Amino acid sequence: MLIFKKLLGLKQISDEIMEQIISRCGNLCSECPWSIHMRKKINKENWEEFSNEIKKYTGFKPVKYEWEGCFGCLTPNGELPKHPFYGFLKNCRTRKCGIYNEIDNCAYCGRFPCANTVARIDFTKEKIAEKLESPIDDKTYERYIRMFDSMTNLKKIRSELDDSQIKNPKSVSEKTEIAEIKGEFKNKNHHKIYEKFIEIANSNLGIKGIDTIAGYEHYLIRKDIVWRLFWIFGLYGKINENNLNIDSITLYENRKPISLPSNEEQWKLYFNILSKFGIFAELEIKTDRLYTPGGYMRVKIPQTNKPAYMIKIKVNLNLQKYQFFKMLNEILSELQIKAGKRAFAKFRKLDFKYLLN
Ligand code: SF4
């Protein structure tokens, strides 16, 4: 029923798209190997072969045929079955943004293509051909790739819309949670470090379009990672005056509740953010077997207990004047002593009242 309601909403676009169920980010739910629909279109005997082909082209192996399948992200939260898979749908920032803005998918949005939609993940014919070092024919593309080529799908829908069908997203006002501090810091250098953290807390951490739901959700993820990294660096890093080193095992053991960047490109993104604040980090790779077959950075060198990589950090001359790493360690240690289990939550809000006179 829900699907037909959605299709009626798309009546001004072509017959081909009319037959498809498009996810908020432009995937084709009606062709998706995770969906309830493909379990009706493909027999159980052919599922393994189909799954293997999907894995070959996309890198992801679909869930077992026996699972009833995803109902699709156009389904309202209240109608989604209770299954761990739907946690991923409920948390999807593109889906949240589409719901908030009351549009079926990003093609109808005045900001399309924005920097924060998950549709930016590239599953184009050309990219996959380049990755596999082999050309992709049209039949293969249609059968195994097109359902995830969200940007191409969205552009096709957009090309068939007129201006009156496009809506600008509603604005969200960003709420940075910073605790009020009344009083003077006992240590002037602690105050300087606090000022640096206020600067970081008030920045958009490199996220464009933070005024949209998708942008704001993206910002929250980035903020969680940035504060956790400072926490781990400050409490567990090895400080040598203006340099700090930390190994992958220590990072991993203290990462929760966040997931660490999983490849060198993601780490570089965070290093780039930190560099805007005078903090310069680099990776030192300790193994030529850095990646798991699934494409994630290892924590340990295989068959050893040694870290697979180190992060080396230094700060600019201005922060050196205030002994940045030593002060960071003092501040976080004091928070741990005074606030116990609530120390990290206090740090995220820059609630440094324990350091005041
Ligand atoms: S996993 Fe995504 S594309 Fe697939 S059916 Fe669910 S919402 Fe649609």
Ligand code: SF4
């Ligand atoms: S702001 Fe971005 S994620 Fe949100 S609806 Fe528009 S294009 Fe999609």
